[in-house]
Amino acid sequence: MRAKLPFMPGLRRRADHCTRCGNPFSRDATAYMVEETVVRDEVGVPPQVVVVQRETVPVCDSCVTAAERAAATVSAACKGCQRLLRADAHHISFVCSIRCQQEAIW
DSSP states (O other), X not given: OOXXXXXXXXXXXXXXXXXXXXXXXXXXXXXXXXXXXXXXXXETTTTOEEEEEEEEXXXXXXXXXHHXXXXXXXXXXXXXXXXXXXXXXXXXXXXXSHHHHHHHHO
């Protein structure tokens, strides 16, 4: 018999919010695009299996680490909401959320 794993809350993506602290971005805030492990899916009720993956996600000025801030040398405007995005050359993104990605396509 397999032991049940306790549900472990994880980071989740949410449009216009910092992935780490969950606070909403102000209109003129810069989003730092960093790599983070986020919850992609939950299976079972209550969740018994949590599927996670590494993604490039937005974090706020308060949550970005000094190393991430120093490495963020590339700037771009989000194609959906026009928010300023800063990232290193490996995590450059042209949208800050899935919602903005959908808006940029249409």
